Amino acid sequence: MTKMTLPVSFNEPTSLLQRNVEVVEYSDLLDKASTIESSTLRLVYVAAFAASEYASTVGRIAKPFNPLLGETFEYARPDKGYRCFVEQVSHHPPISALIAESSSWSYYGESNVKTKFLGRSFDIKHLGTWFCELYPDQGVKAKNGENKEMELYSWKKVNNSVIGIIVGNPTIDNYGDMHITNHTTGDSMKYTFKPRGWRASSAYEVKGEVFNAKGELKYTIGGHWNDKIYCKPANDKNAEKYLVWQATPRTEMMFHLTNFAATLNAPQKSLLPIVACTDTRLRPDQRAMENGEYDLASEEKNRVEEKQREARKQREIKGEVYSPEFFERSNHPVTGEEFWSYMGTYWKNRDAGKLKNYKDIF
Numbered sequence: 001m002t003k004m005t006l007p008v009s010f011n012e013p014t015s016l017l018q019r020n021v022e023v024v025e026y027s028d029l030l031d032k033a034s035t036i037e038s039s040t041l042r043l044v045y046v047a048a049f050a051a052s053e054y055a056s057t058v059g060r061i062a063k064p065f066n067p068l069l070g071e072t073f074e075y076a077r078p079d080k081g082y083r084c085f086v087e088q089v090s091h092h093p094p095i096s097a098l099i100a101e102s103s104s105w106s107y108y109g110e111s112n113v114k115t116k117f118l119g120r121s122f123d124i125k126h127l128g129t130w131f132c133e134l135y136p137d138q139g140v141k142a143k144n145g146e147n148k149e150m151e152l153y154s155w156k157k158v159n160n161s162v163i164g165i166i167v168g169n170p171t172i173d174n175y176g177d178m179h180i181t182n183h184t185t186g187d188s189m190k191y192t193f194k195p196r197g198w199r200a201s202s203a204y205e206v207k208g209e210v211f212n213a214k215g216e217l218k219y220t221i222g223g224h225w226n227d228k229i230y231c232k233p234a235n236d237k238n239a240e241k242y243l244v245w246q247a248t249p250r251t252e253m254m255f256h257l258t259n260f261a262a263t264l265n266a267p268q269k270s271l272l273p274i275v276a277c278t279d280t281r282l283r284p285d286q287r288a289m290e291n292g293e294y295d296l297a298s299e300e301k302n303r304v305e306e307k308q309r310e311a312r313k314q315r316e317i318k319g320e321v322y323s324p325e326f327f328e329r330s331n332h333p334v335t336g337e338e339f340w341s342y343m344g345t346y347w348k349n350r351d352a353g354k355l356k357n358y359k360d361i362f
Contacts, residue, residue, distance in 0.1 A: 008298045012062035012255035013290035015280040017073040017086040018264040019064050020098050020111050024075075025260040026052040027082055027102065029245060034104035034136050039151070039185045040218040043210050044231050046132055046153050047180055047189055047221060048245040051206055054158075054174045054193075054225040055247040059256030061162060061170040065286050065301075067096060068308050068361045069322065073280040074346070075264065085346050089324040091308070095128070097327040097340035106133045110340050126157040129337055151184040152334050158193045171196070173203075174225060183334050186213030193225065209234075265290060276346075276355035283362055304362055311361075325359070 026049060033045035067088035076083035082102040089097045089110075096111040109130035116123045132153040158176035178191035187210065194205040206229065208221040221244070223229035232241040251259055267281060275281060285300035315322060330341035349355050 008285065008289055008294060008301050010063045011065055011286075011289060012060070012257065013286055014064045014257070014261060014265060015067050015071070015073065015283070015286060016064045016094075016111065017067050017071060017088065017096055017280055018075075018261070020086050020096055021073065021075045021084050021100075021264060022056050022258070022261055023053040024082060024084055024100050024107065025056065025248070025258070026245060027077075027080055027100075027105075030102070030105040030107070030132070030134065031081075034134055036136075039182065040187050040210050040212050042134065042136070042151070043153070043180065043182055043187050043189055044219050044221060044244060046134065046182075047191065047208060047210070048229050048231075049132070050130075050155055050178065050180060051191065051193075051225050051229060052245055052247070055227075056258045056261060057160070057172045057174060058226050058250075060172060062255050065280075065283070066094060067280070068283075068304060069312075070278055070325065070359055070361050071280060071283070072276050072278045072326070072346075073264075074275060074350070083347070085326070085342070087324055087326050087346075089327050089340055091312070095340075097324070097342070099342040104135050107131070108339075108342060122162040124160040126159070129154050129156055129335075129339065131332070131335075131339070149184065151182055153180055153182050154335060154337075155180040158191075163196070187211065189221075191221075274350065274353075276350055277357055278355075278359055278361055308361065 029045045029049040029052060033042045036042045036045065069088055069091040071088045073086045074084065082100055084098065084100040086096055086098045089095050093112065098108060098111070100107040107130070110128035112126070112128040114125045114127055116125070134151045134153065136151065155178055158174050158178050161173045161175065163171050163173055173196040175193045175195040178193065180189045180191070182188065189208050189210040191206060191208040194202060194207070196203045204224040204226040206223060206225045209217055210219040210221065212218050217234040220232050220234055221229060227247055228243060229245045230241040231244045233239045248259065253262060265281060265286065267287070272281060280286065283304070285297045285304060288297035288300055326343055326346045327340040328343055329338060331337065332339050
């Protein structure tokens, strides 16, 4: 469904670019991690952040809009001290590259998935690696007064599945193993997202174990990715589990959007005049759908998709290879993996007014 052209009635009024940004709803977990002395306990909070994004998938069975090639989305929260930027860097296969920045952490990676229709379910396997850089020196100083170095964590997201497509009520499930590595200290953990079974009690369950560089079990993690995650020290029989993360209560609204997701496409009067001309907020078909103008949304969706096809045809005729504007393919300096590296130019060019008419995709 990330490749197919479907009627607008299958969509919710958000873009896949905006869905990528939803991962930072619980950024306070990374803020907390940067203030903790123990590296294994820092990993507990990074792991909670990695799992927290799945809470937003509950009930979200409508399809986000497929981003157009070169489409972008920016999101800044001065009150929380971070900003995000996403660009659609490839159309075949569809890949979005994201960078989220804060003074105490950064989070970046690519949304690149392999999809498979299994008759009764639709499965999504995530191919891209996600990286989190933590800067503990911004949150806490070492006891001797020296700053701690940057820590790099990486992981791949677990599988997503939409079950009950043909018969019954469609339901989102997230399942599989997630391995999180601290490449700086050698600490690691394994998450297991349990597949949804026939019993309601088995739904949403997640368990994990955190090990130090010596392979010693330090913490166990457990709970439900749609609600709460708890942690317990592994070697203290008298220790009780304590709450690490809890999902924000949801207000019932159309398309089962979370309160956070519902704000992402808001047409802020102070922002629209200065965002890049490729920003999702300016996309006419998605905006029409949000305004309840479904016929117009369908017409505009067809128009912008045809415009994209024609642009691709012209590049092929001219022998041109498309290059993203703000990300480039590179090898990660720590892991050596290929990844989309942010070139650091978006906010500077945006503030200088250079992105108001730099590209015509809508």
